[in-house]
Amino acid sequence: MRIVYYTDQIYLHGGLERVLANKLNYFSQNTNxxxxxxxxxQGNNPPCYDINDKVKFHDLSIKYDRKKSFLHPKNIKHAPKHYLKLKSKIKQINPDVIVVCNxxxxFYFIPLITKKAIKIKEYHSSGHFNYISRLNNKKFIKKCVYKISDYFESRYDALVLLTKDELKYHxxxxxxxxxxxxxxVSSQSADLSNKKAISAGRIAPVKGFEYLIKSWQTVIESCPDWTLEIYGEGEGEYVKELESLIKSLNLEKHxxxxxxxxQLxxxxxxxxxxxxxxxxxxxxxxILEAMSCGLPVVSFDCPNGPRHMIEHNLxxxxxxxxxxNKLSEGLIDLINNIDKREFMSNNAKxxxxxxxxxxxxPLWLDLFKKNHIRN
Structure with a gap:
């Protein structure tokens, strides 16, 4: 079976890129x-995560300005070239399955380009806010855009979602x-005695690190010997904002x-x-990586995500x-209760x-095989 994974790039560290690398390595080692x-x-950048040498890479070299919307005039002008290059590449590879990752x-081009290949769209982000936007939308043009998106979704053989809560958005x-x-799954567990908390992710506003830093100011009022380390790279302006926030709150030592x-x-x-x-x-x-290391997790109960992985108080x-304030309360609760940390650590593993x-x-293998037989 010949499978194409289609995405924008795989050189920046992120969840989608990590998951894609994991899948490619699994299929490389366990299938033909x-x-x-x-x-x-992608340009000439190497993948940010190690990927098996059996995987073949192709880049279309479309120079969108990613600081602007894809619908901005500076980006729209590249769309026809994008379509033609993608069509040519898909024809050249002649895949049995195409998985669209972003x-x-x-997303719109693939159903127009091929009718032969099995087409799968996998979603890596929540549809919650788009759903709210749809409910509140009164504009005719946006209604048309939503209908067009729904139509193209229907042209895929499968839409793969990450949680059951996401089903209602499609x-x-x-x-x-x-x-x-x-x-x-790590064979080791954190010993939970180090007075240090950790967070990681792309340094971007959507990760809400300013909330975390502000909450840590409250944490050190009662736990002054604890520190917080944040790992990740990302948007330069946002990094500067966080550095400025840390300085303004006198948290440089915390x-x-x-x-x-x-080595996360x-x-x-x-x-x-x-x-x-x-x-x-x-x-x-x-979160899974943290639990694999036996770390108890404190998280905002943001729409649809962590609640599927974290069982509260377990x-x-x-x-x-x-x-x-609730975030700092949760952190202080665990900091002051090592027995609770150990209990949660065991359950996380x-x-x-x-x-x-x-x-x-095997769920992915089953999906590929069922659709391949059907086609």
């Missing part, structure tokens, strides 16, 4: 699939739920922006709590969405087994 990755803004022009009858898989690391699991094992302050998450892999704490590759990846 011929695997291709088609990108349109949401831009290619009108098509071709939906199914397959969670992300974790490739490795909160540290550490940049990207290839080691950093987790050196910590005692994982904390997430995201504004939106659908299925954050970093393997972590879910606190009121965007309430920095058990919980993560639900998402092992041996459990999740």
């Amino acid at each position: 699939f011929e695997l291709h990755v088609v990108t349109f803004q 949401y831009e022009y290619g 009108n098509s009858n071709n939906t199914l739920v397959i969670p992300n898989a974790i490739t490795h 909160v540290f922006l550490k940049g990207a690391t290839q 699991d080691c950093k987790m094992l050196e910590s005692s709590i994982y904390v997430m302050s995201s504004l939106t998450e659908c299925f954050p892999m970093v 393997n972590g704490l879910l606190v009121e969405y965007l309430n920095k 058990i919980n993560v087994n639900r998402y092992k590759e041996s459990v999740i990846m």
Whole structure:
């Protein structure tokens, strides 16, 4: 079976890129699939995560300005070239299956380009806010855009969602739920004695790190010997804002922006709590990675995501969405109660087994094979 994964790029660290690399490596090692990755803004950059040499890479070299909307005139002018290059590449590869990983022009192009290949759209973010926008929308043009998107969704053989909560955001009858898989469950566990909490992710406003930093100011009032390390890279302006916030709150000795690391699991094992302050998450892999290391997790109960992975008071704490005071209360609760941390650590290690590759990846194999036989 010849499979194409289509996305924008795989050189920036992120959840989608991590999950894609994991899938490609699994299929490379456990099947005889011929695997291709088609990108349109990879350039000469190497993949940010290690990917098996059996995978073939193709880049269309479309130079969109990613600081602007795809509908901005500076970007729209590239769409015809994008379509023609993508069509030519798909014809050249002649895949049995095309999996669309992100949401831009290619989402609309793929159903127009091929009728032969099995077409699968996988969603890596929550449809919650788009759903709210639809409910509140009064504009005719936006209604038309939503109808067009729904039409193209219906042209896919399958829409793969990460949680059951996401099903209500799609009108098509071709939906199914397959969670992300974790490739490795650590044989070690954090000893939970280090007075350090950790957070990680792309440094962007959607991750809500300003809420976390502000909450940490309250944490150190009662726990002054604890520190917070934030790992990740991202938007330069936002990084400067966070650095300025840390300085203005006099937290330079308590909160540290550490940049990207290839050894996040080691950093987790050196910590005692994982904390997430995201504004939106659908299925954050970093929570599974933290649980794999035996870290209890404190997280905002943001729409649809962490609540599917965290069982409140069992393997972590879910606190009121965007309430920095509740976030600091949850952190202080765990900081002051090592028995509770150890209890949650043990349960986190058990919980993560639900998402092992041996459990999740056969669902993908079944999806490919069923649709291949049907076609």
